[in-house]
Amino acid sequence: MTATVSMVGAGLMFDVVTPPGVEATPVEPVVQTLALTGAAAAVAGPAEGATAPVEPTADASPDGKPAEPEPVASVPVASTPAETPAQAPEDEAPADVPAEQDAADEAPAEPSVAPSAPGLFAPPAEGRLLTDVVEADQDFSMVGVTWDADAEAGTDVRVEVRVREGDGWSDWVLLELNDAGPDDGTEEAALAADVISTEPLVTDTADAVQVRVQADGEVPDDLSAVVIDPGTSPADAVETSDAPLSAADASIARPAVVTRAQWGAVESQRRCNPSYSSRVVAAGVHHTAGSNTYSASQGAAVVRGIYAYHTGSLGWCDIGYNFLVDKYGKVYEGRYGGMDRAVRGAHSGGFNDRTFGVAALGNYQTASAPTAMVSAIGRIIGWKLGVHGASATAKVTLTSAGGGTSRYPSGRSVTQDAIFAHSDVGYTACPGTNLRARLGTIRSTAALWTVGDMKGNLVTPVRYPGAPRTDLLTYDRGNGARFVFGQRGNALLDPKTRSTWSKGWTHLVEAEVDGSSGTEVVAYDRSTGRVVVLDVRADGSTPTLLTTQWSAGWTDVVAVETDGTTRSELVVYNRSTGRQLVIEIDLGRKLTRTLTQSQWSRSWTHLSGMTVGGKPGSAMSVYNRSTGRHLVLGVSGNRFSRTLSESAFSPGWDVVRPLEVDTTSRSELLTYKSSNGRMVLSDLGSTGRTSTMTISSWSPGWTDIMVVSVDGTAGDEVLTYNASSGRMVTTDLDRAGRPRTIG
Structure with a gap:
């Protein structure tokens, strides 16, 4: 669903x-409140340091239930079980390091609760009470103790409880007093019951309870046990x-x-x-x-x-x-x-x-x-x-x-x-x-x-060598917060690392520049011309590989493959002037250099590398949103100088994105209008000519659609993103181009 x-x-x-x-x-849990009565004189017991409690007799009563304990206070052993050593506070992990994953620290078998303190019920008897055994109307698995907040009682009231479970009685367990509650002066405080309470004890299935109390002075005289069956x-x-x-x-x-x-x-x-x-x-x-x-x-x-x-x-x-x-x-x-x-x-x-x-x-x-x-x-x-x-x-x-x-x-x-x-x-x-x-x-x-409001972030998929699936890198231009998200199910949900980059980057481009089959990210600041190439590693860290300086003002930066190698080049384009460069990144010499430069017509709004004829990155899709003109350009000598196909699309498409959905080793073209949600998926054929595969009505408002791989199959999935709301949806497209939301 x-x-x-x-x-x-x-x-x-x-x-x-x-x-x-x-x-x-x-x-709906079943709750019963049981009035507790008992005698203070009955609780005088052995002095502090006694070694063993007095346990109920194992003989059964005539009705088949265990015999009730005699009204003699059992005294805790003189020494408490050794506490599990507290773990020392851990230093906060560096911002760019994955969160702690200590698989060995599984939930161990642990003592139920803190044991009673030695000598709790030592004489004199004043200020101590052992209640009668009270049977509940139904089995229960939780019990707490309450009394009237206005009752005359000494300070430092300590409450212990034990319950009858099956054929015997549990050990006495010290209950912490409840220390939470609504703030004074609020509507909730006015509604709250005027009681003092313990925290509830979770037990196995029980049918009877007994309580003993110590106070520095009088014990409360209106004790109640609240027993709860939470149901299943x-x-x-x-x-x-x-x-x-x-x-x-x-x-x-x-x-x-x-x-x-x-x-x-x-x-x-x-x-x-x-x-x-x-x-x-x-x-x-x-x-x-x-x-x-x-x-x-x-x-x-x-x-x-x-x-x-x-x-x-x-x-x-x-x-x-x-x-x-x-x-x-x-x-x-x-x-x-x-x-x-x-x-x-x-x-x-x-x-x-x-x-x-x-x-x-x-x-x-x-x-x-x-x-x-x-x-x-x-x-x-x-x-x-x-x-x-x-x-x-x-x-x-x-x-x-x-x-x-x-x-x-x-x-x-x-x-x-x-x-x-x-x-x-x-x-x-x-x-x-x-x-x-x-x-x-x-x-x-x-x-x-602490991801917070991701509206208006730059978002790009990233891939790792030998990994069939995609992670997601996001960047907040306002505060520099950078996250790498890993996969949960078919959605990119779980932060792997976060760090703070400098502010102002205008372009994040997924590129393959080191020949490793993974991807790097090229960050460019249009206002200053700053360029940084970062490696995105499987642990989510992003070390810098190269920094350099370009001219400012490039409106589009796109990763392509122009020279037949497995490494990406970058196409940069200025919509105002039509100037276009193909740039090579040389990590060995820590530099970038221009391979070719060309003069294109102005105002192309969507540029993407694509696959034609089974050669990844061998062509480029360019589209003019104002006129609807669409070209598929072939590469020759590091130049996109050959027009493979020209189409007259309708104007106004907000997203024009090549992707691979049918495993034919050539790109399809997805076009989408944010105003009405219309999506058209077209086949580009072996020569780049378009033919419509499917038309769908998606929800309006998406500002970007990215190609990702989340299900491990050969075909791509798409991640749609709304920069205004921060909303994302992962969608699978079958071989016919029909969409199906998966995450």
């Missing part, structure tokens, strides 16, 4: 091709496509995202409409502090459970995070309102304005942060910052709204990294020591993916 999409103010655009698969449907959907196990999945805002540089519809969001659970900031300038990195033991097919269920907890139990408008990322690197759309828009979240209390939150599913205080997850966090942050024209490596000034766990009072201006840890702005351990240690990698990856 193909969906044509558009997005205002975003990056380069593609039509989205959604592969067939299991249809996603809304899944056949779509949960479906892997995300390599193509962008959201028809609402797919761009050339947006990573694949599991949309709300795909993870099964029930939109009626939202309690209010989204609110928006003026723009996005920063991103907060979080972890959900739950279990790390979920499988690759369980991520969607975990997201549904968090959504139900945030909206149903905490009373927020929606899930608090803008994106969530599982340990396998799958990205999930969070808060409703548009992935590309400045939707205000509830992820960093006091600092939700002009920011967005990305949460890693799991607890990364003790567990290592898998590379797949870290890279995915960097990619989605970079994409969204780029949409809003923000930098991934800048410092930004944010103003605190105060409240909650914010480190700063309302009205305080704070300078932070554009990609910050939640603990930078709040009193919290979030996102955990080990994920915080990877912020350097997240920032460098995000910098690569």
Whole structure:
């Protein structure tokens, strides 16, 4: 199924091709709130340093379920498991080096969450509570604990929980207190439930829960356990496509995202409409502090459970995070309102304005942060910052709204990294020591993916020796940003490298100048005459091969092959004077030299090298948009001096591009009108004479059509580009010239 999409103010655009698969449907979680009661006197236990917990008896009760534990507090062992060493922050990669790809850092088997601290329930008993065992009405796989924010309670409340799973009880698990929430003074804050809560724990299927609490003073007397069954959907196990999945805002540089519809969001659970900031300038990195033991097919269920907890139990408008990322690197759309828009979240209390939150599913205080997850966090942050024209490596000034766990009072201006840890702005351990240690990698990856608004860029395909497929090089004349995009599916989607070139280049020309069968890029500045020849390598780097100086004012620079070698020459032409040169590039001697010069008539608007009679580059197509005159010129002695054919086309064609679609070793000619979308594909025959193959109606507005190779076949595909919107579509033309959108 193909969906044509558009997005205002975003990056380069593609039509989205959604592969067939299991249809996603809304899944409504089942939520039950269980009142917790117990006795403080019952929790006095062995002193700190006790070596083993008291486990429930293995004898079954008369109803066949495991016997309930005696009301004696189990005490954690005196020493906690060794923590996985935190990874040191990584230096940011140079701008022209591919992003980190550490395949060895897969999601390992990790402890569920942080273990209880030693001696947590040591005497005296005051300020400690062990609740009764409470059975749920249905099985659940997520549990959180809440209590009234106005309840009399001591400070530093610590909550542990264990659940009955199958034939036994889990270990006691310490739950982090929830440290996120809406900003004070907002509509969402007014709607939110007046409760204090823990982060939810993800478990295997469980049917009963028990809680124990310690506080520096009284424990809350109105504790509740919120148990959630997030349900299942056949779509949960479906892997995300390599193509962008959201028809609402797919761009050339947006990573694949599991949309709300795909993870099964029930939109009626939202309690209010989204609110928006003026723009996005920063991103907060979080972890959900739950279990790390979920499988690759369980991520969607975990997201549904968090959504139900945030909206149903905490009373927020929606899930608090803008994106969530599982340990396998799958990205999930969070808060409703548009992935590309400045939707205000509830992820960093006091600092939700002009920011967005990305949460890693799991607890990364003790567990290592898998590379797949870290890279995915960097990619989605970079994409969204780029949409809003923000930098991934800048410092930004944010103003605190105060409240909650914010480190700063309302009205305080704070300078932070554009990609910050939640603990930078709040009193919290979030996102955990080990994920915080990877912020350097997240920032460098995000910098690569901060593509942003690509309107009006120069765009050219590039090819590598021995590689059948094409990459794409783009250049922003305004700020000098240069990207090389690699392939995802049949679309040129993934940034491989970025760097900053000098500003002002007016021409980027794909040429083969070193005889390697790959292509180089010739950059020319019409206003100054500067020329640089760059090698584009498979890793996306672009080292300089040659710099030189030409005269200024050339309106057209075209790569051709005039002398029977495998190397390109360049044809330069001035539309105002009609002057035309054929120039050779000599990399060995680091120079360019003029082979021939000619006087052509003026005002040719479209020049392209082409194949006639099975000889690549052996002819040139020239077209005058005002008159409709079209010539096919043959080469002799490095001069295009022989007219092979002359045709009277209609005037006004915006694109006149030779290409090869039928594997006959000669070019066809594609003509296109931007005003009405009319496309005509013509066969040039062995002598260059044109005959119409097919006529199609394309969408209007394309400003350039480039020849690419994305499917590995002998025939060319075309990449259409709209410089006004940045939108791109990859189209395959069959041997009869019939178009088919593929990416």
